[in-house]
Amino acid sequence: xxxxxDGNTDLLVAGYGGFADIYYGKADGTFAEAKxxxxxxxxxxxxxxxxxxxxxxxxxxxxxxxxxxxxxxAEIALQEKIxxxxxxxxxxTVVDWDNDGDYDLILNSQPxxxxxxxxxxxxxxxxxxxxxxxxxxxxVFEIKEISRVHYAEAIGDWDGDGLFDIISGSxxxxxxxxxxxxxxxxxxxxxxxxxxxxxxxxxxxxxxxVWIMQPSICDYxxxxxxxxxxxxxxxxxxxxxxxxxxxxxxxxxEKVLKETIDGITKYNNAYYKKHGQPKTNEAYxxxxxxxxxxxxxKALVEKQKEVYTKLWPLxxxxxxxxxxxxxxxx
Ligand SMILES: [Ca+2]
Ligand SMILES: [Ca+2]
Ligand SMILES: [Ca+2]
Ligand SMILES: [Ca+2]
Numbered sequence: 001x002x003x004x005x006d007g008n009t010d011l012l013v014a015g016y017g018g019f020a021d022i023y024y025g026k027a028d029g030t031f032a033e034a035k036x037x038x039x040x041x042x043x044x045x046x047x048x049x050x051x052x053x054x055x056x057x058x059x060x061x062x063x064x065x066x067x068x069x070x071x072x073x074a075e076i077a078l079q080e081k082i083x084x085x086x087x088x089x090x091x092x093t094v095v096d097w098d099n100d101g102d103y104d105l106i107l108n109s110q111p112x113x114x115x116x117x118x119x120x121x122x123x124x125x126x127x128x129x130x131x132x133x134x135x136x137x138x139x140v141f142e143i144k145e146i147s148r149v150h151y152a153e154a155i156g157d158w159d160g161d162g163l164f165d166i167i168s169g170s171x172x173x174x175x176x177x178x179x180x181x182x183x184x185x186x187x188x189x190x191x192x193x194x195x196x197x198x199x200x201x202x203x204x205x206x207x208x209x210v211w212i213m214q215p216s217i218c219d220y221x222x223x224x225x226x227x228x229x230x231x232x233x234x235x236x237x238x239x240x241x242x243x244x245x246x247x248x249x250x251x252x253x254e255k256v257l258k259e260t261i262d263g264i265t266k267y268n269n270a271y272y273k274k275h276g277q278p279k280t281n282e283a284y285x286x287x288x289x290x291x292x293x294x295x296x297x298k299a300l301v302e303k304q305k306e307v308y309t310k311l312w313p314l315x316x317x318x319x320x321x322x323x324x325x326x327x328x329x330x
Contacts, residue, residue, distance in 0.1 A: 001094055003103050005131040012037070014092035018050025039136045040128065047123060047140075048087035048109030058088050095155045095164055097124050099185030102131040107140060108151040110171070121146045122153055145189035146178065156217035158226060163187070167228065169213040172198060175230060201232050201325060210234050210322070225329040233322035240316050250314040253307055260304045267297045 003010045008025030013034070023031035037045045049058035087109040097104040105125040121142040129135030143166075152169035159165060163180040166189065170176075175196040182188030201210040210232035220227040242250065271287055278284045291297045 001103060003094070003134055005102075012092065012094065014090050016051065016089050018048065018089050019044045019046055020090060020092050037136070039125070039138050041138050043138075045090070045092075045105065045107070045125065045136055047090045047107040050089070091152055093153050093155055097187060098126060100127075102127040102129065102134060105136060106143075106153055106155065108153065110151065122151070143189070146192075152212075152214040154215040154217045154228075156226060158217065160226075165189075167195070167215045167217060168192070169215045169230070170198075171212050173213075174198065175213050175215050175228070195228070196230070196327070201230075201323075212322070220326050221328055227329050228327040230325045230327065231322060232325065234320065238317045240314055242314060246314055250311065253311040253314070257304065257307045257311060260300050260307060263300045264297070264304065267291055267294070267300070 001010060001012070002008060002025070003012065003022065004024065006024075008027060010025045011023040011031055012020060013023070014020035014037075020037040021034035022037050023034050025031055039045050051058060089109055091108040093106045094103040095106060096102065097106070104127045106122050107125055108122040121144070123140035123142055125140045126137045127134050128137050146166070146168070151171065154167040154169070155164050156167070157164050158167060158177060159179060161180075163182065163184065164187070165180045166178040168176045168178065174194045176192035177195050178189040178192050180187050181190045196213070198210055198213060201213070212231075212233045214231040216229045216231070217226050218229060219225065220229060240246075240250075268287075268291075271291060275287070278287050292301075
């Protein structure tokens with residue numbers, strides 16, 4: 001889409017990290033360096049938690065606030081507890097929701113639960129600037145009519161009546177069509193119609209149901225009728241087939257692995273206390289070099305490798321990955 005109406009197509013990328021970046025298109029067809037998508041307060045547009053690479057945890061803006069002295073460590077700890085239950089990352093799509101000529105955002109994030117009703121609904125973030133100078137509102141509002149857990153909306157005029165509709169993907173649920181029965185600039189949605197159930201997609205390798213379904217609308221075969229492309233993923237746990245002895249061995253190895261990791265963590269924490277947490281590759285390298293001078297630490301690392309090599313064949317396997325499906329409109 002061309003989000004700043006300068007005639008060059010731009011690329012909006014949101015994802016697992018939690019924030020959205022925008023790559024403004026240039027006249028020669030290349031893209032400028034990514035810039036974070038900001039709201040009217042200059043804060044990065046975000047719906048769920050974001051992944052803090054320094055701390056390796058999901059978090060929100062609490063950490064940024066503490067840096068400015070606005071929030072206590074106790075409050076942070078509480079916040080992080082809450083976030084274990086909260087939504088993660090931000091998904092994003094654009095549409096001119098209010099029909100004022102500029103693009104608005106529809107935000108979503110990872111649902112807390114699947115296959116159940118939830119208060120989690122996609123949110124609309126209006127563009128309060130104009131089409132040449134997009135400026136996104138601090139406040140977001142829910143799409144009321146959408147009541148089921150889902151995410152990854154595809155927006156398009158699916159039934160060709162001039163109003164955009166929503167096709168929703170989901171996690172462990174359905175692909176659904178929400179017909180826009182409102183007016184231009186005042187969207188309102190009918191009860192959803194199920195287009196696909198998750199069992200309609202059969203996982204090639206193990207015959208299981210797919211998990212995430214992410215639809216996209218396009219005319220795949222160029223016959224003038226809109227089709228659906230659906231990306232899916234699977235996370236099937238494939239239990240290891242073990243004898244009684246192997247099960248006992250696995251339990252023992254897991255115990256030793258935990259002890260080893262705890263030992264390594266102690267050394268790491270002691271290092272952080274003295275030198276701070278490394279933030280760069282160089283600093284990590286230095287930390288590894290320093291710690292490896294300690295024979296006990298080195299022995300723990302070697303032990304961890306040894307235990308893990310033995311443990312790996314005894315562990316359950318995850319079948320991940322996914323497919324892209326096409327459904328042509330009749
Ligand atoms: Ca542009
Ligand atoms: Ca608009
Ligand atoms: Ca429509
Ligand atoms: Ca088609």
